[in-house]
Amino acid sequence: MKKGYFGEFGGQFVPEMLMPPLRELEAAMRDILPSDTFRAELDDLLRNFAGRETPLTACPTLSAELGVNLWLKREDLLHTGAHKVNNTLGQALLAKYMGKTALVAETGAGQHGVATAAAAARLGLECVVYMGATDVVRQAPNVMRMKLLGAKVVPVQSGTKTLKDAINEALRYWIAQQDSTHYCFGTAAGPHPFPTLVRDLQCVIGRETRAQMQERVGQLPDMVVACVGGGSNAIGMFHPFVDDASVRIVGVEAAGTGEPGCYNSAPINLGRPGVLHGQHTMLLQDADGQIEPSHSVSAGLDYPGVGPEHAHLGAIGRVTYGMATDSQALEAFQALTRREGIIPALESSHALAWVLNNRDKLPAGGHVVVNLSGRGDKDMEIVREVLFREGELA
Amino acid sequence: MSAAIHTDMNDMLPEAPVSRLEARVAAANAAGRPALVPFLTAGFPTLDRFWEEMDGLDRGGADVIEIGVPFSDPVADGPVVEAASLRALENGVTLRWILDGLKARKDRYNAELVLMGYYNPFLQYGLENLAADAAAAGVAGFIVPDLPLEEDAEMRALLAARGIDLIALVGPNTSEERMAEYAAVASGYVYVVSVLGITGVREGLPPEVPQTLARARKAFRLPLALGFGIKEPKQLEGFPDRPDAVVFGSALLRHIDAGNSAESFLAAWK
Numbered sequence: 137m138k139k140g141y142f143g144e145f146g147g148q149f150v151p152e153m154l155m156p157p158l159r160e161l162e163a164a165m166r167d168i169l170p171s172d173t174f175r176a177e178l179d180d181l182l183r184n185f186a187g188r189e190t191p192l193t194a195c196p197t198l199s200a201e202l203g204v205n206l207w208l209k210r211e212d213l214l215h216t217g218a219h220k221v222n223n224t225l226g227q228a229l230l231a232k233y234m235g236k237t238a239l240v241a242e243t244g245a246g247q248h249g250v251a252t253a254a255a256a257a258r259l260g261l262e263c264v265v266y267m268g269a270t271d272v273v274r275q276a277p278n279v280m281r282m283k284l285l286g287a288k289v290v291p292v293q294s295g296t297k298t299l300k301d302a303i304n305e306a307l308r309y310w311i312a313q314q315d316s317t318h319y320c321f322g323t324a325a326g327p328h329p330f331p332t333l334v335r336d337l338q339c340v341i342g343r344e345t346r347a348q349m350q351e352r353v354g355q356l357p358d359m360v361v362a363c364v365g366g367g368s369n370a371i372g373m374f375h376p377f378v379d380d381a382s383v384r385i386v387g388v389e390a391a392g393t394g395e396p397g398c399y400n401s402a403p404i405n406l407g408r409p410g411v412l413h414g415q416h417t418m419l420l421q422d423a424d425g426q427i428e429p430s431h432s433v434s435a436g437l438d439y440p441g442v443g444p445e446h447a448h449l450g451a452i453g454r455v456t457y458g459m460a461t462d463s464q465a466l467e468a469f470q471a472l473t474r475r476e477g478i479i480p481a482l483e484s485s486h487a488l489a490w491v492l493n494n495r496d497k498l499p500a501g502g503h504v505v506v507n508l509s510g511r512g513d514k515d516m517e518i519v520r521e522v523l524f525r526e527g528e529l530a
Numbered sequence: 531m532s533a534a535i536h537t538d539m540n541d542m543l544p545e546a547p548v549s550r551l552e553a554r555v556a557a558a559n560a561a562g563r564p565a566l567v568p569f570l571t572a573g574f575p576t577l578d579r580f581w582e583e584m585d586g587l588d589r590g591g592a593d594v595i596e597i598g599v600p601f602s603d604p605v606a607d608g609p610v611v612e613a614a615s616l617r618a619l620e621n622g623v624t625l626r627w628i629l630d631g632l633k634a635r636k637d638r639y640n641a642e643l644v645l646m647g648y649y650n651p652f653l654q655y656g657l658e659n660l661a662a663d664a665a666a667a668g669v670a671g672f673i674v675p676d677l678p679l680e681e682d683a684e685m686r687a688l689l690a691a692r693g694i695d696l697i698a699l700v701g702p703n704t705s706e707e708r709m710a711e712y713a714a715v716a717s718g719y720v721y722v723v724s725v726l727g728i729t730g731v732r733e734g735l736p737p738e739v740p741q742t743l744a745r746a747r748k749a750f751r752l753p754l755a756l757g758f759g760i761k762e763p764k765q766l767e768g769f770p771d772r773p774d775a776v777v778f779g780s781a782l783l784r785h786i787d788a789g790n791s792a793e794s795f796l797a798a799w800k
């Protein structure tokens with residue numbers, strides 16, 4: 137297979153001027169990442185700074201209703217509130233070993249921005265975060281957290297003023313600042329080697345889940361489920377199970393409002409292959425190859441592309457990619473909150489929503505693990521708006 | 531698959547034909563000046579004005595015109611080219627509109643024509659159709675800023691089979707070894723990016739430009755076109771080695787956006 141490809145997906149579709157830093161990063165992955173000193177230092181950060189390992193929580197009420205044993209992998213309990221910190225600590229530490237003094241990142245919901253800012257602060261690196269101007273407004277509390285952590289937040293006014301434009305701007309910045317700066321990419325997408333690097337750093341999720349299931353019930357799960365934006369929490373959960381034929385794997389894309397033709401964030405289900413942000417992957421695009429705006433109630437899933445490994449796993453049929461709508465996600469959000477006492481992120485609520493709405497596809501009596509990628513504190517404003525509008529909260 | 535195309539092509543064309551772009555730059559140099567290579571976004575500032583400014587650039591002495599194919603996400607471009615690109619998309623510009631327009635104006639231009647754009651619109655058009663339609667429209671070359679050597683074999687071979695060049699881009703951080711890899715496949719001219727950055731007008735050119743040009747001279751036998759940030763001839767004064775061609779994009783777009791004609795922009799360079 138061609139270097140940096142997953143089947144026909146992946147690659148390095150970037151300006152020539154980004155090839156040297158991408159190669160430098162490939163070399164660092166090869167030489168630094170596997171070393172004992174790096175491993176030990178990252179392990180310490182993950183345990184004692186971020187809070188790993190995360191629990192595997194059984195859900196008695198929902199399990200009884202669904203007729204399966206439902207488990208949650210609790211990435212929401214990590215420092216900064218989501219799985220993103222697994223990746224940012226790894227990349228920030230790698231950047232430091234590479235002799236870089238600064239990080240640049242893009243962010244949509246602000247979760248990756250906050251996780252990058254925290255890792256930078258912890259490791260003494262400068263940090264610049266590009267964020268679409270629309271997201272700066274709708275995710276104000278995360279902007280505040282990034283600033284408190286010492287990051288410079290730059291609102292992006294171009295294009296659709298959301299995540300995809302923030303990525304464009306971060307790539308432009310990286311071209312100019314590549315000597316001093318590492319691009320801490322936030323998901324398992326983008327040009328090679330990012331999809332592999334981010335996956336390797338997130339695989340701790342699936343490895344722990346495997347061991348916890350073996351220990352608690354003496355078997356592998358029958359099904360694992362995760363939401364897919366760019367795809368980092370999902371690939372982190374899925375990858376350690378891909379070779380286990382007995383484990384069914386479901387990725388859940390955001391269907392948006394759900395009526396036919398609506399804006400959505402479901403490129404595997406509703407898009408076509410194309411090239412954006414350095415990768416050949418499934419994309420939302422028009423007939424002329426212009427990228428279409430995406431939509432999801434959860435800003436973290438609001439991206440018109442997806443990591444190339446997911447495009448591949450979908451194409452070969454190893455992973456089933458389903459969808460959940462905005463309102464299904466909100467219902468799942470409330471279900472988990474009321475019945476199990478856990479407030480999930482709206483992104484993670486999509487994964488749970490698929491489980492709640494596809495009972496016929498669940499392994500009856502079996503073990504289903506949902507990756508709870510983040511907590512819902514950041515979503516209070518948006519949830520309040522919607523639920524008040526619908527008269528469900530007084 | 532691309533390897534197979536390479537072999538077929540070699541069977542078809544035992545001798546590479548002389549590139550029209552290479553010949554055109556050489557002719558300007560023989561007349562004692564750098565070739566003038568303006569960049570204009572298709573359909574900017576309006577659909578009609580674009581074709582008028584194309585005529586103006588041609589009358590004004592452009593040797594090669596780089597026509598920007600607009601894309602929603604132009605990562606190698608600064609705010610001026612990006613804004614022009616988004617404006618063109620709002621005006622309804624598509625790759626088909628550009629190629630149809632050029633076909634209808636075949637042989638109208640003295641300048642050679644190059645299409646410059648991001649890979650996805652080309653890919654969605656279909657690379658084989660693209661090569662055929664571009665040849666029919668008289669296009670002599672393509673520049674695809676997000677298609678480095680690792681990914682360009684298929685497009686390069688399909689274009690070459692039609693006598694169309696895929697222009698190599700190199701920059702301040704491109705090593706001589708890397709340039710040599712491009713030199714093994716490159717044709718037409720070589721686009722030398724002046725800065726480690728994106729397109730946009732800059733007052734001075736960075737001090738490393740002469741070194742970049744010197745490395746490129748060693749690696750390539752093709753003419754060198756310098757671009758990114760170029761506005762006026764005095765920026766090139768004092769260079770030990772003058773580039774064979776100069777590309778102006780953002781400065782020209784700003785000039786047009788301020789209500790001036792493209793033709794008047796070229797006057798300073800003659």
Ligand SMILES: Cc1ncc(COP(=O)(O)O)c(C=O)c1O
Nearest residue numbers: 323365366367368369436483510
């Ligand atoms: C909690 C949470 N889950 C999921 C995502 C989606 O990203 P990915 O698909 O890379 O896991 C985000 C992104 O911001 C997030 O904050």
